[in-house]
Amino acid sequence: MYPNLKLEIFKRGLRQNHLARSVGIEESLLSKIINGYRQPKQEIRKKIAAALESDEAWLFGGADERGAEDRKTPDIAD
Secondary structure, rough: OHHHHHHHHHOOOOOOOHEEEEEEEOHHHHHHOOOOOOOOOHHHHHHHHHHHHOHHHHHOOHHHOHHHHHHHHOOOOO
């Protein structure tokens, strides 16, 4: 899942079908990308970032990269 991508679309008040059309992909594919069911190709990532006028790395920096430290099991002292 790409929460930053979802947030940016929401903040801009865009509809997924309008963004998909401007990028040249099907709305269903965009939905799958946003919800983490499909990994977008580099070309699509660049087009989405350009359409949103946002940083590609930030848009597609999902929870996997960001929260790795938070998911580790804490050490428990004896």
